[in-house]
Amino acid sequence: MSETGSLLSALVCRSCATEVDAARPAGTCPNCGGALFAVYRLDRLDAGTWRRSLRDRPTTLWRYRELLPVQRTEDMVTLGEGLSPLLALGPIPEAPGLEVSVKDDGGMPTGSFKARGMAVAVSRAREIGLRDLFVPSAGNAGVALAAYAARAGLRARVYLPERTPAPQRNACAAYGAEVRAVPGNIREASEVARAVEKDRGSFDMSTLREPYRVEGKKTMGLEIFEQTAEHEGLPDAILYPTGGGTGLVGMAHAFSELDHLGLLERTPRLYAVQPAGCAPLARALEAGAARITPWADPRTIAPGLLVPSPFASEPVLAAVRSTRGAAVTVTDREILVAMHLLASRHGISASPEGAAPFAALPKLLARGDLKAGERVLLYNTGTGLTFSREDLERTLGLEPPLR
Numbered sequence: 477m478s479e480t481g482s483l484l485s486a487l488v489c490r491s492c493a494t495e496v497d498a499a500r501p502a503g504t505c506p507n508c509g510g511a512l513f514a515v516y517r518l519d520r521l522d523a524g525t526w527r528r529s530l531r532d533r534p535t536t537l538w539r540y541r542e543l544l545p546v547q548r549t550e551d552m553v554t555l556g557e558g559l560s561p562l563l564a565l566g567p568i569p570e571a572p573g574l575e576v577s578v579k580d581d582g583g584m585p586t587g588s589f590k591a592r593g594m595a596v597a598v599s600r601a602r603e604i605g606l607r608d609l610f611v612p613s614a615g616n617a618g619v620a621l622a623a624y625a626a627r628a629g630l631r632a633r634v635y636l637p638e639r640t641p642a643p644q645r646n647a648c649a650a651y652g653a654e655v656r657a658v659p660g661n662i663r664e665a666s667e668v669a670r671a672v673e674k675d676r677g678s679f680d681m682s683t684l685r686e687p688y689r690v691e692g693k694k695t696m697g698l699e700i701f702e703q704t705a706e707h708e709g710l711p712d713a714i715l716y717p718t719g720g721g722t723g724l725v726g727m728a729h730a731f732s733e734l735d736h737l738g739l740l741e742r743t744p745r746l747y748a749v750q751p752a753g754c755a756p757l758a759r760a761l762e763a764g765a766a767r768i769t770p771w772a773d774p775r776t777i778a779p780g781l782l783v784p785s786p787f788a789s790e791p792v793l794a795a796v797r798s799t800r801g802a803a804v805t806v807t808d809r810e811i812l813v814a815m816h817l818l819a820s821r822h823g824i825s826a827s828p829e830g831a832a833p834f835a836a837l838p839k840l841l842a843r844g845d846l847k848a849g850e851r852v853l854l855y856n857t858g859t860g861l862t863f864s865r866e867d868l869e870r871t872l873g874l875e876p877p878l879r
């Protein structure tokens with residue numbers, strides 16, 4: 477048995493400061509029901525040595541093993557996830573004066589950034605003795621759970637909204653997960669999943685109801701740091717397509733740990749990009765509210781952004797506010813145009829979610845949130861190769877959009 481060197485010390489609730497033993501399975505805070513977050517003994521890490529040692533490590537997210545929860549190397553379940561490319565776009569006519577790059581997770585195993593969270597969470601689940609996992613999902617998280625559970629030899633059940641795109645639904649089944657289609661959106665899928673699974677002794681892998689997926693998503697921020705630190709430094713702003721918002725929490729978490737380690741020169745401003753037809757986090761940020769209120773009648777062509785009532789919105793709002801970022805909304809039509817431009821002009825295939833940040837560029841520039849000369853990173857969270865433009869146009873024009 478060999479050790480990863482993980483510095484995980486405990487799980488802590490940010491709402492009520494309750495501390496929980498990380499060696500045992502834990503979902504949410506036993507005291508207040510809030511999200512639990514991993515904390516690490518960062519004082520035991522020599523930051524300079526660690527930074528230098530990264531050069532010789534595997535080109536996967538496991539290169540950051542000290543800052544991940546898995547304790548034994550044989551428990552790391554991997555499909556080669558992480559270290560996705562950072563691609564410069566060159567001049568953008570729609571957003572003149574900005575220096576824009578795309579962090580492209582379209583090539584991750586299972587086609588989206590969800591591989592990051594599930595690789596870490598499934599590894600940790602197996603390590604602490606869990607065998608039977610389930611998740612309600614808009615599609616991509618379900619595919620990632622199915623694949624990593626297969627790789628780990630664990631059982632997986634996936635609850636999908638019935639209008640989940642066929643490629644995602646088929647992939648869950650192909651990886652051997654049990655699939656159940658639920659009428660409604662992710663909120664209804666979650667309710668059905670929890671009701672069905674209640675007495676089964678199975679474990680809920682929903683984001684932020686389980687503490688380790690966000691740790692995997694943290695590697696988005698660690699990679700952005702590592703990929704820019706030796707060149708121009710961290711970008712001024714990161715635009716992220718936001719559904720539940722865990723990715724924002726993960727990146728903020730990364731920057732805060734790097735800051736504790738004395739490695740961070742500045743923190744990029746985090747911008748939450750949401751579809752105009754489902755924007756509960758953007759609404760709460762604009763109103764200065766403490767938490768979200770559920771979005772009535774949610775609609776968008778971006779399945780992963782159809783999250784009308786994100787769980788644990790406080791840490792998501794805090795991630796944006798603490799970095800002096802903001803929110804912005806884009807329409808489905810703007811998302812379609814952005815998908816087209818990214819693919820046909822820049823050679824980057826983005827899903828509707830992943831294209832949303834590109835659509836947000838001119839708006840943030842016009843609003844003065846972004847200024848000429850700034851360096852801006854767009855996060856492409858998933859491949860567009862599983863989407864057909866004709867289907868999306870039909871959904872937009874002739875049929876009611878996803879709801």
Ligand SMILES: Cc1ncc(COP(=O)(O)O)c(C=O)c1O
Nearest residue numbers: 719720721722723780829857858
């Ligand atoms: C491709 C894609 N992008 C973005 C998101 C939203 O992620 P988050 O929960 O971090 O806001 C999802 C969630 O399903 C997704 O599948």
Ligand SMILES: [Zn+2]
Nearest residue numbers: 489492505508
């Ligand atoms: Zn609590």
